[in-house]
Amino acid sequence: MSQLVGIYAIAALSIREAVRQRLWLPFAAGAGLLMAIGLRLGAVDDSAKLKLAVVGITAVIGFVTVLLSILVAAGQVRRDLDARVAYLLFAKPLSRWAYVVGRWLGVMGILTAGMLALAVVGTLVMSTVFPALPQMRDVHKVVAWEEVSPLGEPITITDDSSRRMLSGQPGGGIRWTIAGLPTEGPQDGLELLVRVQVRGVGDQMALEESLVSVTAAPGKGGQRLLSLDPASPYGFGTDGAKPGPGQVVLRHRDSSRNDMVQDFARLRLTPDVIAPDGTTIIQITRLDSRSTLVLTRNATVLVARPGGGFLLNLVRGGLVLMASAGLLAAGTLLVATVSNIGVTLLAGLTMFFAGNALWTIQDTLAYEKLSAPVARLLQLAQVLLPDFDRFSVAANLAASQSIPWTAVGAAWMYFGLYAVVFLVLAWFSLARKEL
Amino acid sequence: MTVPTPAATPVLRTVGLGKTYHDFWGRPRVQALAGLDLEVAPGEVFGLLGPNGSGKTTTIKLLLGLLSPTKGEAFVFGRDPGDQDAKRRIGYLPEETYLYRFLDAEETLAFFGRLFGLPSALIKSRTDELIKLVGLDHARKRRLGEYSKGMARRLGLAQTLINDPALVILDEPTSGLDPIGSAEVKDLIIRLKQAGKTVLLCSHLLADVEDVCDRIAILHQGVLRELGPVDALLRADDRIQVELKGPNAEQLAAIRNAAGSSLVSVAPPRERLESHFRRIITEAKGGGSKP
Incomplete structure (x- = not known):
């Protein structure tokens, strides 16, 4: 003392x-x-x-x-x-x-x-x-990811790479598992932020956006289409054309563009796609054959909630x-x-x-x-x-x-x-x- | 003056205490103290004398646990010198005034009071009392960086007493003080003795020590040369001094005749310079007529 x-x-x-x-x-x-x-x-x-x-x-x-x-x-x-x-x-x-x-x-x-x-x-x-x-956001980290073939078959990612390129025949995608989400979140859902790098293919080298579908499910099956947040900075296409239900036009954003307010397309992750244990599986499916998508394990999809x-x-x-x-x-x-x-x-x-x-x-x-x-x-x-x-x-x-x-x-x-x-x-x- | 006997439980005790300083490679460089045996009783004013480099300050540092002995032991209130409870009962004035220049007098005393864990109210009352005691009331809010050497010394003395210590260790307490300040320090030491405090006074100003100490130890090159009561050590048993008030020529002649060849001197006594100086200054302060 x-x-x-x-x-x-x-x-x-x-x-x-x-x-x-x-x-x-x-x-x-x-x-x-x-x-x-x-x-x-x-x-x-x-x-x-x-x-x-x-x-x-x-x-x-x-x-x-x-x-x-x-x-x-x-x-x-x-x-x-x-x-x-x-x-x-x-x-x-x-x-x-x-x-x-x-x-x-x-x-x-x-x-x-x-x-x-x-x-x-x-x-x-x-x-x-x-x-x-700016309102800050808490981010939930990805616990696992896997590739999905154009035929819908899961492909386990065995290498240590944290990047994946999707090209060729459309329909393929990536699934991310995110855990620890609140099961009783807000009624309109949590924010799902999505950002990818887009590269044009062949004569479409200048292409800077690509059409994808974003879905989520509480388990392996039954993916549901997610809708864009009306306040999303993009996702609707540069020409203002509205994509179909569950479809999002992703604009090219490299890793230096990481502001969660203006660099990510914003969707709503509703409570019905979150399992009782707080897990959800999010899938991005490539729909546009003219572009190549570069996706990363930890920085492509983020589930965010208000962080003060x-x-x-x-x-x-x-x-x-x-x-x-x-x-x-x-x-x-x-x-x-x-x-x-x-x-x-x-x-x-x-x-x-x-x-x-x-x-x-x-x-x-x-x-x-x-x-x-x-x-x-x-x-x-x-x-x-x-x-x-x-x-x-x-x-x-x-x-x-x-x-x-x-x-x-x-x-x-x-x-x-x-x-x-x-x-x-x-x-x-x-x-x-x-x- | 009653001299306490060292037979009482000693406040300070050293047994064969020695200190040798070593160089970087561990080779002995200088022996500062060689086997000092010493006891200081409660209520005693003990003087530690010696020329520069005789081992006085080293002895004090060993007693405060600032240095480790290379041989022997030291006890303060019967405990190891590093013991925090023993330190709680000690007031220490180092050889030079080592205080924080950015603090003022009140803050300095409050800081040292807090180191002793004193309650705030007691710190405040002790601070007021001590600032007045050392004559710094007019400068209590001035930072120490603006103090003269003498003023800083006075404040150093005040911090020594903040915890109302049972043992006061003063290393060259009059260093940097004018004669009036030195005399006040000596008065203070006498008051401390009257209050039952033990004082270890370390000085090479022999007059200071002679005036206030019960016993002294003389060190030279780290070795204890002499130890004993001041009166006994300074008494010249082969001579007698006779003082007469207003003697006339016949009385002086009679004394000369009676003493014969054993007479050494007959002269009026001299006032000591210190008391003369104090008298002049006191008169001047009192508005005396002398220029």
């Missing part, structure tokens, strides 16, 4: 120290940058506006939190040791572990306040640029970013207990850049001929380095996809484990330190 008081005292001191040393200035600069982004958005194409705004906001929040987590952790701990205030602190009934935890919590407190402030400014900027803020407002999801995204900042703060704090301020700052930044460049290690291991020791070293780095790209906050928000609490929990579990290890090492280092 007494150490909790010490932790609180040190955490509160950290926050006061940051305020007095005007470390809120980066947040203010970040807020200014967000406003500047808001002003300049008028010059951008409408379809890219939302994405750009969201990426700008998350980038500013991410940059400022990362920068400050390193600066604050390094500065405060190093100053205590260099200015010998630590003499006085540890002569009091304050355990060294309580000091480490208190400093870390102080950094996190500063970051939380700053992140919330930036999220509010970001939302205000969004609400001035857009007449209505923009501000709430931005805050949850901020919490995910803060989990990685917490790791950086803990790592920086560890280095601060053993080295000088220059090395500490360098170590924090190196950790961040290394964690962001993990894909280069993966590529190097996959495509380069390496000697055994180098390969082992890179494999070890791949295992040990935290992956800062693991949770794609910006991409999800830009696609109007919600950041669920489970993602926040997963991020804190992943980065938190690293942070705990670093904090324990920092305590160990400080406990052995002779002042």
Whole structure:
């Protein structure tokens, strides 16, 4: 109990120290940058506006939190040791572990306040640029998929490929199984979002849309035609001609066009096609012989339901970013207990850049001929380095996809484990330190 | 002055306490303290004397658990120096004032009060009391970055007392203070003794120590050279000092004749510079006529 008081005292001191040393200035600069982004958005194409705004906001929040987590952790701990205030602190009934935890919590407190402030400014900027803020969507993931021949026979997909091309004789299609759906959803059904890549065949190379049927069923048989949502951004054909019942004209959308509001055809998945266990099987059948369809396992059909407002999801995204900042703060704090301020700052930044460049290690291991020791070293780095790209906050928000609490929990579990290890090492280092 | 006997349960005890500093490779670099045996009784004002590098500060750090001994043992209130309950009863003023420059006096004392887990109301009352005690009432809202060295030292002294400690460890407490401030510190030490506190005073200003300490230990190059009550150590048994109030020439002549060749000196006593300085400043503050 007494150490909790010490932790609180040190955490509160950290926050006061940051305020007095005007470390809120980066947040203010970040807020200014967000406003500047808001002003300049008028010059951008409408379809890219939302994405750009969201990426700008998350980038500013991410940059400022990362920068400050390193600066604050390094500065405060190093100053205590260099200015010998630590003499006085540890002569009091304050355990060294309580000091480490208190400093870390102080950094996190500063970051939380700053992140919330930036999220509010970001939302205000969004609400001035857009007449209505986007409603975010929760997405249910596909658990299985299979191909269906033009004769209606199922073909199991055995390879690891996550893409399938449908061409040749029409009538063939793909079936996706999606689980975990609410059986008592809204009466007008859940949203079914569909997006494919369309390629023309032969002299129809310029073709950018293709006619398909979209059906669903609670089990293997009895597929029922799904109807288009009247608010769907497309699905009716470019000439405005209405397709037949259950038919949808899919427009070409590659993987970079992933905004759930404007890049997906929207259909309604009614409760009668969902099994009591929350499973449904959705099938897209190709009806147009002039085109080839490219379909993917995880990104062609999405079942979505309301995932909360923009501000709430931005805050949850901020919490995910803060989990990685917490790791950086803990790592920086560890280095601060053993080295000088220059090395500490360098170590924090190196950790961040290394964690962001993990894909280069993966590529190097996959495509380069390496000697055994180098390969082992890179494999070890791949295992040990935290992956800062693991949770794609910006991409999800830009696609109007919600950041669920489970993602926040997963991020804190992943980065938190690293942070705990670093904090324990920092305590160990400080406990052995002779002042 | 009554000198408490070390026979009572000691507040501080060291048994063969030694500290050798090592270099990066673990090779012994310097022996700061070599087998110190010491006991300080409750209510005692104990002086630790020695020139620079004699091992005084190392001894204090060992007693506070800031350093680990390379040999021997230390006990504070009968416990290991790192014990949190023992630390709860200690007030420590380091050799230099290590405080946060971005805090003001009130915030500094409140922060250290919180480290001791003191309730808010008590922190507030202790803060008011101590700020007045060290004469910083006029600067209680100023940040320490704007303090003079002496003011910061006074605040350092205040933080030492925030928890009303049973043991006060003062490392060069008058460092950076003007003579008035130094005298006030000495008065404070005497008041602490009267309140039953134990004081470990570490200084190389011998006059400070002589004025307030019951017992002293003299260290040199990490070795204890002398230990005992101040009066006993400084008494010159082979000489007698006689003070007469307003003697006339006949009395002085009679003394000279009676003493004969054993007479060393006959002269009026000198006021100590410190008390002279204090008197002048006190008069000046009181609107005295002297320029």
